[in-house]
Amino acid sequence: MSDNNAPALIGTSGDSLREAFGKALTNLADEFPKLVVLDADVAGGTGVHHFRKAHPEKFIQFGIAEQNMVAAAGGLAAVGMLPVVTGFAVFLSRAFEQTRLSIAYCRRNAKIVASHPGLDVGPDGGSAQALEDIAAFRAIPGMTVISPADPKEMELATRAMLEFEGPVYMRTGRSAAKRLFGDDHKFEIGKGQIVRDGSDVTLVACGVEVARALEAAELLETDGIDARVVNMATIKPIDAKLLKQCAAETGCMVTAEDHNIHGGLGSAVAEAVTQTHPCPIEFVGLNDTFGSSGEPDELAAHYGITAPFIAEAARRAIARKGSLQ
Amino acid sequence: MMTAVKLSTRDSAVAAAAPEIDLEAQIAEAARFVRRHTIAAIYRATSGHPGGALSCADLLACLFGAELNVWPTAANDRFRDRFVLSKGHACPALYAIGAYHGFCDKADALNLRKLGSPFQGHPHVRDLPWVETSTGSLGQGFSGALGMAMGMKLQKINARAYALLGDGELQEGEVWEAAMCAAHHKLDNLCAIIDYNKLQSDATNDAIMRLEPLADKWRAFGWTVFEIDGHNIPEILSTLHLAASTHERPSVLIAHTVKGKGVPYMEGSPAWHGSVKLTREQSVDALVALGADQHEIKELLDV
Ligand SMILES: Cc1ncc(C[n+]2csc(CCOP(=O)(O)OP(=O)(O)O)c2C)c(N)n1
Ligand SMILES: [Mg+2]
Numbered sequence: 338m339s340d341n342n343a344p345a346l347i348g349t350s351g352d353s354l355r356e357a358f359g360k361a362l363t364n365l366a367d368e369f370p371k372l373v374v375l376d377a378d379v380a381g382g383t384g385v386h387h388f389r390k391a392h393p394e395k396f397i398q399f400g401i402a403e404q405n406m407v408a409a410a411g412g413l414a415a416v417g418m419l420p421v422v423t424g425f426a427v428f429l430s431r432a433f434e435q436t437r438l439s440i441a442y443c444r445r446n447a448k449i450v451a452s453h454p455g456l457d458v459g460p461d462g463g464s465a466q467a468l469e470d471i472a473a474f475r476a477i478p479g480m481t482v483i484s485p486a487d488p489k490e491m492e493l494a495t496r497a498m499l500e501f502e503g504p505v506y507m508r509t510g511r512s513a514a515k516r517l518f519g520d521d522h523k524f525e526i527g528k529g530q531i532v533r534d535g536s537d538v539t540l541v542a543c544g545v546e547v548a549r550a551l552e553a554a555e556l557l558e559t560d561g562i563d564a565r566v567v568n569m570a571t572i573k574p575i576d577a578k579l580l581k582q583c584a585a586e587t588g589c590m591v592t593a594e595d596h597n598i599h600g601g602l603g604s605a606v607a608e609a610v611t612q613t614h615p616c617p618i619e620f621v622g623l624n625d626t627f628g629s630s631g632e633p634d635e636l637a638a639h640y641g642i643t644a645p646f647i648a649e650a651a652r653r654a655i656a657r658k659g660s661l662q
Numbered sequence: 663m664m665t666a667v668k669l670s671t672r673d674s675a676v677a678a679a680a681p682e683i684d685l686e687a688q689i690a691e692a693a694r695f696v697r698r699h700t701i702a703a704i705y706r707a708t709s710g711h712p713g714g715a716l717s718c719a720d721l722l723a724c725l726f727g728a729e730l731n732v733w734p735t736a737a738n739d740r741f742r743d744r745f746v747l748s749k750g751h752a753c754p755a756l757y758a759i760g761a762y763h764g765f766c767d768k769a770d771a772l773n774l775r776k777l778g779s780p781f782q783g784h785p786h787v788r789d790l791p792w793v794e795t796s797t798g799s800l801g802q803g804f805s806g807a808l809g810m811a812m813g814m815k816l817q818k819i820n821a822r823a824y825a826l827l828g829d830g831e832l833q834e835g836e837v838w839e840a841a842m843c844a845a846h847h848k849l850d851n852l853c854a855i856i857d858y859n860k861l862q863s864d865a866t867n868d869a870i871m872r873l874e875p876l877a878d879k880w881r882a883f884g885w886t887v888f889e890i891d892g893h894n895i896p897e898i899l900s901t902l903h904l905a906a907s908t909h910e911r912p913s914v915l916i917a918h919t920v921k922g923k924g925v926p927y928m929e930g931s932p933a934w935h936g937s938v939k940l941t942r943e944q945s946v947d948a949l950v951a952l953g954a955d956q957h958e959i960k961e962l963l964d965v
Contacts (some may be wrong), residue, residue, distance in 0.1 A: 382951065402839035402843065405839035408801075410808070410809060412806035413807060413810070415795055415809070417740065442796050528870075
């Protein structure tokens, strides 16, 4: 396979995804006159404190009351505003039913942007680490679910989300995210992207796991294994065409996500390929458990979602090739 | 009888110039239509929630007959008032008042809770745009109306948002999140109306979860409170008018009502809340009590 579609990957540590989101939103405000940003007293955490400072008249404080905030976003959209609901992923989950009825069922053009997802939350511990939000929001009909991988992609996804007509759930992230993409990076809702080509196995990842999947591909390369890495920033609607192509070309897959393996990216990938392109798939993620306190990288290693675990899963997947005949 | 009631709070000039009409009688007739239509629709559907639909019939008739600035010919006008039935299970009454005022066809609106019908068991805005938002999960419609009020203020649209809530619905925490929020943001274009029929699904409010002192709660949350008889049409009309003139504070009408109002065997009984399968005899009895003649009864009930 040729490498010509893969974007150039650059440097290491940069902004957190939440910072990138908050800044992008601030810069886009003038282009979207109906935009309003809703907060439940966590603006400093979600990155929208930048927006509040620059555009106080478009910033609406709802207090610590997520259910009212989300249903009210439906009402704001009903009268023509473009509401972006912001909060921590765990707390926005308590407004799941408001998202379902007042936003998705009504098909409102409202956006929900959740920071602090997954083990990436770190020391706040198990109660604060949303590991089931992708599964939950993905199950709502008509909901688009996005989890960008780096600050550049977050910036592009923020614009794409505002331009998109319909309900969107987007994950940001708390910790410093590796910079993966340069200024030439492209983002399109519903499109996966091969960020490293390879022919032996496809590693499909989203969010912070894309950087780890790339690291895993390098580990595999030292063993002579040629791994392809797909950045699947849109989990719903998933890019089934690309996944089928990858299943056909590499014959096995590994999914990697900072989320429970039940119902998240891995499930979405399996749903997309099993009917027409069945192949061995290994799932890297939280194995139906809650998280706990610790630094994000420590936690990732403890719960088995770092690069060595992805590489090991790839070896298992490769070993199982052909076993489905 | 009543001649002084304004047609709409913002159209007083129009109202003053209009010919003398007996608005109270017109609204009473609309409310009777709503009650009959509700009974017929629930009979035909073989399920539904008659009690809470009947208790709010007079409130709906007043809102649509004289208060709301909404018209079937301008259902998408961005300057219209917004009405949300937060107690969505009472939708047979909403469908009926909508039909009465031409937002939908009267015969179509009898086709309740049936596959393919837009008249679902709870209102859905994608099926019927004039219901403004989808409800059925108690508490959410109120927040939705709050968002609409907020959005209209932001866009300098001089219109009002109304939400009709059940008393049992007030047990939802979201209602009090919204109450606090509306007062904080000074949403004087938001009006809540509580159908205070003292009953909810299983039993009385008192037995399930006490609400009193209810007016004090709303006052403490920063709302302007009006307590009225929810079946007294002139009182409802004049209070809606008063509520529209409050400044910097949202307003709430606590409307004392009787669940099942108009159908003697249903009045004040929790047995007629939901999952009600009306027999032909029960439906005929109800329609007779509501003043329907044999011809009307046949037309309403014969499928
Ligand atoms: C969030 C939510 N919980 C439960 C229900 C089920 N339910 C439907 S109606 C009802 C009782 C409502 O009582 P009230 O608000 O007093 O309505 P009314 O008496 O006017 O019919 C319940 C519990 C619901 N629709 N929504
Ligand atoms: Mg009640």
